[in-house]
Amino acid sequence: MRRAFGRLLTRLGRAVSGERGNTGKARNSGYSHHGANTTKKSLIGWLSSSLSAHDDIDRNILKLRERSRDLYMGGALIATGALKTMRTNVIGPGLTVKPSIKTDVLGITPEDADKWQRIALNEFQLWADTVDCDAARQNDFADLQQLAFLAWLMDGDVFVALPLIPRHGDPYDLRVMLIEADRVCDPPNADPSKPIFQGVETGENGEVVAYHVCDQHPASGYSGLAAHKEWKRVKAFGDKTGRRNMLHVMESERIGQSRGVPVLAPIIEAAKQLGRYTEAELVAAVVAGMFTVFLSTEDPNTPPGESSIPFDDLVDADDDTTVELGNGSVVTLGPNEKAQIADPGRPYAGFEAFVNAICRQVGAALELPYEILVKQFNSSYSASRASLLEAWKMFKTRRSWFVKDFCQPVYEEVITEAVAKGRLSAPGFWASPEMRKAWLCAEWYGPTQGQIDPLKEVNASKIRVEQGFSTRARETSELTGGDFESNVRQLEHEESLLKSAGLSSKGGYSDSGNNEESEGKAGGNAVLDDEDDGGEE
Numbered sequence: 415m416r417r418a419f420g421r422l423l424t425r426l427g428r429a430v431s432g433e434r435g436n437t438g439k440a441r442n443s444g445y446s447h448h449g450a451n452t453t454k455k456s457l458i459g460w461l462s463s464s465l466s467a468h469d470d471i472d473r474n475i476l477k478l479r480e481r482s483r484d485l486y487m488g489g490a491l492i493a494t495g496a497l498k499t500m501r502t503n504v505i506g507p508g509l510t511v512k513p514s515i516k517t518d519v520l521g522i523t524p525e526d527a528d529k530w531q532r533i534a535l536n537e538f539q540l541w542a543d544t545v546d547c548d549a550a551r552q553n554d555f556a557d558l559q560q561l562a563f564l565a566w567l568m569d570g571d572v573f574v575a576l577p578l579i580p581r582h583g584d585p586y587d588l589r590v591m592l593i594e595a596d597r598v599c600d601p602p603n604a605d606p607s608k609p610i611f612q613g614v615e616t617g618e619n620g621e622v623v624a625y626h627v628c629d630q631h632p633a634s635g636y637s638g639l640a641a642h643k644e645w646k647r648v649k650a651f652g653d654k655t656g657r658r659n660m661l662h663v664m665e666s667e668r669i670g671q672s673r674g675v676p677v678l679a680p681i682i683e684a685a686k687q688l689g690r691y692t693e694a695e696l697v698a699a700v701v702a703g704m705f706t707v708f709l710s711t712e713d714p715n716t717p718p719g720e721s722s723i724p725f726d727d728l729v730d731a732d733d734d735t736t737v738e739l740g741n742g743s744v745v746t747l748g749p750n751e752k753a754q755i756a757d758p759g760r761p762y763a764g765f766e767a768f769v770n771a772i773c774r775q776v777g778a779a780l781e782l783p784y785e786i787l788v789k790q791f792n793s794s795y796s797a798s799r800a801s802l803l804e805a806w807k808m809f810k811t812r813r814s815w816f817v818k819d820f821c822q823p824v825y826e827e828v829i830t831e832a833v834a835k836g837r838l839s840a841p842g843f844w845a846s847p848e849m850r851k852a853w854l855c856a857e858w859y860g861p862t863q864g865q866i867d868p869l870k871e872v873n874a875s876k877i878r879v880e881q882g883f884s885t886r887a888r889e890t891s892e893l894t895g896g897d898f899e900s901n902v903r904q905l906e907h908e909e910s911l912l913k914s915a916g917l918s919s920k921g922g923y924s925d926s927g928n929n930e931e932s933e934g935k936a937g938g939n940a941v942l943d944d945e946d947d948g949g950e951e
Contacts, residue, residue, distance in 0.1 A: 467668035472612045475673055479569050479595065481686070482676035486568050490689035492773060493678055496780050496787060497567050500677075503809045505563050506861035508556025509817065511538060511825055512897060519852040520842070528899070530838075537832045538825060541586045549577060549591035555824070558590055562663060563816055569595040571664035571674030573625065574820060575648065576827055585837065588827050595674075597628045601645035614662075614672040615647075622650045622672070625660050663819040680779045688772050695765055781808035795867065806863050817858045826854045859891045 451457050485493035513531040517524060541547050542555035553561060565572040573593040580587045598613035604626070609616050615624040625648045632643065648660055664674030678685065770784070777787040783801035785791050791798045832838040833853075842849040875893055878884040890898040912918060 467671040468611050471668065471671060471673055471675060475570065475612060475675070478676050478679050478682070481682050482568055482570075482678045485678055485682065485685050485689075490685035491692075492688060492776060492787070493681070493685045495789075496776070496782055497564065497677070499782065499786060500567060500809070500812065501560060501564050503805070503861055504813045504816065505560050508559050509813070509821055509858045509860040510895075511535070511821070512857045512859065513538075514855050514857050516852040516855055519848060530840075534829060534832070534838060537837055538828050541584075541588070541828050544584075546581055546584045547586075547588070547590055549575075549579060549589040555590070558592065559816075559821065562592055562820055565592070565594065566663050566665075566674070566816070567677045569674075570676040570679075571595050571662060573598050573627070574661035574663065574824075575627075576659065576661070576824070585835070586828065586831055588824075588831055590824060593627060594631065596631055596633070598625050599628060599632055601626050601628075611672040616672065620670060622662070624649050625662075658823060661820060661823055663816065665815060677780065681776045684772060684776055688769065688776075692769065695762060698762075781805070802863065813858075813860055821858055822856065825856055829854055857891075859895055859897075862892055862895045 449457075481489075482493075486497055488494065513534045515527055515531060517527045520527075522530075545551045545554055547555050548558060562572050562574065572595060575591040575593060577589050577591055578587040579589045600610055600613055604610050610626065613626040614622060615626065617623045626645050627648055629644045629646065650660055651658055667675065770788075773788055774784045777784045780787070781804075783804050785793065785798060785801040786805045791801075793801075829838065830850075833840045833843050840853045843853050844850070871893065875884070875889040879886055879889055885898075887898040890896050890901060
């Protein structure tokens with residue numbers, strides 16, 4: 415009796431946990447009661463596989479890219495807003511460079527370094543602030559940053575060629591040519607013996623050897639050019655100089671990964687379903703807002719109501735079986751016809767709560783707090799600031815990646831060309847890699863975090879500088895995006911202008927200004943004070 419009762423308890427336990435009975439097969443061990451269990455009913459339908467980065471990414475990248483672009487172009491407004499929020503906060507109007515050479519390695523004084531850095535910055539701006547820096551002559555360097563970053567987010571990666579194209583009136587030959595991700599793909603006559611993954615050819619150590627670039631979009635059929643597509647093999651580095659011929663801007667998530675994955679990839683399904691649900695609710699709300707009156711009559715030859723809309727105007731021209739609703743419409747019904755009103759019950763009371771719940775999950779996957787994602791700051795100061803700080807961790811990380819993959823390599827190419835053409839003097843630049851790297855060091859700044867309470871932020875910044883936790887240069891860049899040294903020079907200039915005008919920076923006339931005018935002003939104030947005092951008495 416006890417044994418039978420024990421076997422019954424065992425079976426009940428297996429039924430509750432989802433385990434199968436003793437069928438002669440060895441049951442799972444180790445993680446059998448956790449994530450690796452294959453017999454529990456809650457996990458038995460979980461279909462998964464373990465493949466290489468090329469199998470997981472390269473086989474799905476085309477479809478992921480298509481759907482990511484569709485979401486951005488209007489398939490889901492939350493996806494569009496997320497990508498634009500990242501672009502605005504990471505790049506903004508464009509990242510600015512501040513040359514920061516290593517004086518200890520170069521053996522020059524800080525004064526000489528400051529002078530050289532101002533000249534180098536002027537040379538870079540001479541190249542970057544015109545559309546001539548773009549191979550297509552459409553965007554300056556700031557606009558190219560925005561375009562490249564958005565393409566990286568939307569498509570997963572973007573390629574940048576650095577051709578040398580001389581142009582009249584431009585002292586520099588370097589150009590930036592952005593190449594959309596689709597154009598780097600496998601050529602139809604690719605050598606099967608070479609490891610080419612979605613247009614990226616690798617060597618025996620996994621290093622990138624070359625890129626296979628189509629001269630136009632591979633799916634393009636514009637102007638009959640589809641039959642004239644050609645692929646060009648571009649070496650990643652030059653054979654003689656080792657110069658980078660192509661930049662590949664992407665975020666690596668897997669070892670051995672050769673192509674990037676769109677940022678929206680993890681939330682594609684959720685974003686699309688949310689877009690469909692929102693559209694359905696919108697249509698239902700519009701239908702519920704229609705008010706139509708139906709009049710029935712026993713004699714179709716004398717319909718009542720002279721203001722009724724003709725039936726032909728309500729019938730869809732493309733579908734005779736469909737009758738459209740109208741705002742304030744009056745529709746006449748014939749004999750034996752009855753109007754049946756379908757109440758959609760919209761707007762749905764739980765719509766906002768459900769959408770907010772999905773947006774929180776979408777934001778978590780994109781590292782965008784809910785408040786930043788939907789642009790609503792209804793919480794307390796502490797909660798809003800915490801959300802802003804958390805978002806800026808992601809913004810700064812992506813900015814750092816983008817600078818290393820795109821901005822800094824382009825800056826180094828421009829300065830290298832300036833030194834080669836004698837526009838910049840850099841002793842020892844060609845002597846060793848260490849010296850060249852010391853001349854090419856730079857810092858990049860972009861949009862600042864912003865302050866919920868500016869006074870608190872400024873006071874905190876002041877304390878950090880006073881306690882040695884930070885520097886004035888760093889705090890200036892993070893608070894306002896400005897340059898501390900430029901501010902000092904400008905303030906010095908403004909102070910000299912104020913002194914020459916007999917004014918002080920605190921307002922009013924300075925002691926070193928016109929004494930007679932100052933005394934006159936003081937005397938006038940004294941008279942007023944006496945009059946006031948006399949009035950009080």
